[in-house]
Amino acid sequence: MIDKAPPTREEHPSPLWEKCSGLWELIRSCQNWDRLQRPNLDYIISKLGEYVEKEEISS
Incomplete structure (x- = not known):
């Protein structure tokens, strides 16, 4: 097993979060x-699917 720290949101910024x-x-x-x-x-x-529905409703 690889002992590597998981990525963080800070390392991968996105407006999607x-x-x-x-x-x-x-x-x-x-x-x-x-x-x-x-x-x-x-x-x-x-x-x-929930995320897509939410986006469609808010658009």
């Missing part, structure tokens, strides 16, 4: 070293 609350956490959860702790594809698609 403020616009889509929870997106950074979703991305980070997908990077979990333990594959059993990673979200499944259905959950990821569902969350991304």
Whole structure:
């Protein structure tokens, strides 16, 4: 196992982090070293769909 610190929001600034609350956490959860702790594809698609719906409503 690689012992590397995970990336931080500060290292990867983006207006998306403020616009889509929870997106950074979703991305980070997908990077979990333990594959059993990673979200499944259905959950990821569902969350991304929520972000798109929110964006469409606020536009």
